[in-house]
Amino acid sequence: MIFTDIERVAALDSAENLKSRRGQVLRSARKHAGLSARRLAERINDRTAGSDLTENAIYAYESGRVLLSREAAERIAEVLRLPVGHLLVGDPDYAVLPSASPGSSTEDVAVLPGLSHAGLSPAEVAAWRAACTALAPLGQRLVDATGVLCRQLEVPRFSLPSPAGFSASFELVAADARFLSEHPEALRVRDLQADAWYERPQALVEAGASLGKVAGDQYRQLEVAGQERGNCGPLCADAATKLRQEWDRLVTALGPVWQAAHPR
Secondary structure (H helix, E strand, O other), X not given: OOOOHHHHHHHHHHHXXXXXXXXXXXXXXXXXXXXXXXXXXHHHHHHOOOOOOOHHXXXXXXXXOOOOOHHHXXXXXXXXXXXXXXXXXXXXHHOOOOOOOOOOOHHHHHOOOOOOOOOOOHHHHHHHHHHHHHHHHHHHHHHHHHHHHHHHHHOHHHOOOOHHHHHHHXXXXXXXXXXXXXXXXXXXXXXXXXXXXXXXXHHHHHHHHHHHHHHXXXXXXXXXXXXXXXXXHHHHHHHHHHHHHHHHHHHHHHHHHHHHHOOO
């Protein structure tokens, strides 16, 4: 195939853009996991099969100097507990939604799973895809952490005089809620309140923020009860009930976003 100068420049620009986009996603995922590049490389080498990845290799991917390969992305995703497609931006095998071709109609785009507003452009579909792919694993992480906390609160033998026994679980829920609420895509979604087609990612972000607030309130009430009454046990069941309500809301909000991020 013979390329014109314009086509060749466009192809090069697209390749460089892909390197940069994958690098940005990887850097964001690593930071949200609280890992340095060196620590991430160590975990990859310890927990996955393959040739050693170095700290410099991680930085090379993140800076966009080297394109993140599928093999490396699969190993990194395993360590960070993320869908591989979250890291492999631009890989058609991991596309969250089918891309709208220049000749496709707005009706074709509007019927994509989870979209509720007609007339989306290809750029808007790509932005919607990015939001769902980034937020779904964070929502799932918060669902898992909250489920563990609720089970602890519901078991009578865990009804301790002091909430200190639950502190680690409460802190994990708070951290996961914060990761979801403060993710760059979550912040962007919040700024798009007028766009009805973002209502599902928005619902997930709002549910996560609400759960984080309720968890904080419940821990403080248990702490006060432990200090004033010498026993926070009687309040554990009530705390579990309130957290279960928030958990149900979060699961409901996560469903369509997860479906969009993991199409069958």
